[in-house]
Amino acid sequence: MSTTKKGVAGTTGVGPTGKTTADYEQMRDKYLRKSMWPTIFCTGCGHGSVLDYTFWALEELALDMDRVVFVSGIGCSSRLPGYINADGLHTTHGRAIAFATGVKSANPDLTVIVFTGDGDCSGIGGNHFLHGVRRNIDITVIAVNNFIYGMTGGQLAPSTPRGAITTTSPYGNVENPFNMAEIAMVGGASYVARWPVSHPYQPIKSIKDGIKKKGFAFIEMLSPCPTAFGRRNKLGDVQKLWDWYDEQCMYKEDYDKVMAYGTPEEREKTKDKITIGVLQDIEKPEFTTEYAKVVERLRSQKGGGGSAEEY
Amino acid sequence: MTVTGDGQSKGVNMMEYGKFDGKLVRQVLGAKTQFIIGDMACVYGALLAGCRFYAGYPITPASELAEGSARLMPKIGGTYIQMEDEIGSIAAAIGASWTGVRSMTGTSGPGFSLMMENLGYAVMTETPVVIINIQRTGPSTGQPTLGAQGDMMQAKWGSHGDYEIIALAPSSVQECLNLTVDAFNLAEKYRNPVLVMADGEIGHLRERIVVPDEKDMLVQFRTLVKVPKDKYVPFVPSVANPGSNVPDFAPFGSGYHTYVTGLTHNEKGMPATDKQPDHDKLIRRIVSKITGNMDKLLRVEELMLDDADVAVVCYGATARPAQTAIEDARAMGIKVGMARMLITWPFPYAYFEKLAGKVKAMLVPEMNLGQMVHPIREAAGGQCKVQPLGKIGGEMHLPSEILMGIKGMM
């Protein structure tokens, strides 16, 4: 599929086709609610980059933006739909996936994309997260993980690393962090990927593949939070923090190799690294498709009567 | 809406929103006269009113709402989804409503408590949605299988912040059907969540119902946006119905790119949380949708009140023993009548202020320790005595108990 409209190309790569800013500016004009720009995000925050990658993924897919719905919960990540020129549902803390399930199951024609955060998704929203995965409903969840509750000032989150300083773990975190992407994997999500925001092409492709996937797609984006997480953990300099994120990340294949075949020293150095990459990509029955089959089966049966039956 | 093979629709016909096949619904419901329980009658009412989305979670005594919906929704091309908890249920119902379908959820006390946050969200975002509460005794787990009326105040004050709600109280299984239809129409008309506050007694009561014909029923859908996209402002009083404070609705997928948020927002729907006037303006408009229509939302059924000295004020299940008690009292020569609220919220203050001037006393039997008696007393303004008659523990008042109460007021 290639689009031939002027100025709106189907590529974002630096290949020989090249790009003019006309495409970039047209992309911004098409997807951005310019009246709300610039964002509320802090200097050096990665959320804006996630938005950019989502725009490029949508541009690649050439979706009809009238038929895309963005759903979010509460938090920094959940402000993202407000910047997008499309239908948006900014809901209550932790419940984005539940609202999105309602939107999608009521009208499966719509493309539903969820923006959520580490606290929103795996903290208060844990139950909805688990069941979205289990149900395998065709939504794409982009969970922006900044290892902290940023919007409220920097409290401990379910994803905060051990030992990290936050406003509610002022002496160091004594809890263990969730590995959200791994939970999605183990739960059986159709598509699971994790990338840091500092490298554009992989997230763009993953978001694109996640949207295309017929099933629950979970893309975890590791995003720096200089104001809350960075500052309190002596990583406050924006560059230092972005570099720190890159240092924590390791492709899953490499991680698995080291953990399987490495020396004890190598394994010790590696074991706390964050695995990135496309972690899972499987096919399985999807909720709205299966439900539509039930409806079809019932509608094609002769005589629709009989009703309350047992009651 | 035409759907292409890749799932992306091309063009949307606004007129298709809200349409449903009333004939198919009646065919699926079956016989015109049936013997069913209250929960099931609520489901019937919902389907007849055009509801085609139910999100729920099992809870006694409301599980049959979910079970009935699970069985009937696919038959009419609707959706039943069982969510992981009640919070998810109301969330899914609200999300579904934004795609332009009539949606509902149902629960009992413990689930109702869980739903409070998202109930406020539905008010703030002006989402039409119906929530059915088959009340049971509380607090906490209480007596799951026995009815009560202990959530009546929670219906109005349960969520945080300033808001208005519409709550209906059925007294029979047929009313479960009829009032659920009304609930949908009200939700659509006012773009507000509407509650059906039934109780476990009525919910599990089996009675004869008659399925109304299409011509005997009103079915209302929310007013859709008609202005062109560049002139669209989401949260302003209606353009299609001048004089109405209810904004016109643009479903998701219709191309209007509405941003919906629970934050205090401006007319464009964008967050505007810094200044007092913005919040004041928004909330007062939302609240005025209800408070500005009190006359239309007055539904009190009167029985033998014209010459009454004592008025028995009741709603829901208690109306049934109350009626017997009143008939018995009249036979004894006591001038007593009944004022039965079908709509309990918004509370009909003006009506009860007037009634309090005509009678000497009001008896308020409730299956709780006194809830609706408070606004009744407030409305009476000291003009007459207001006496609660609370009974808790899952047993309905006996007519003799209410009769004793009436005699005590003389």
Added chain:
Amino acid sequence: MVIKIEREWCKGCGVCIERCPLHALELSKEMNKKGYFPPELTPNNTCNNCRLCELICPDLAIGVFVETVEGEVKAKGDGKNGPDSEYGSGEG
């Protein structure tokens, strides 16, 4: 001009400057209205149009031009393209 910068959108995070593989960007001397110093191209820059700054900027404040000479697209600089990517050129 090879890049276009929305000066008032810039929040001065400096990621573009730090991450440019050819060190073609530096802080400008003039503040924007919010008090940040947006980036600008260095005088002898060898920008090769890799567009990493455009893609990574959290505020969408940079756009990268490609010079067109008589309909033929030419990148400024040494003509070599940006980092290898398995991403390639989209669908179809």
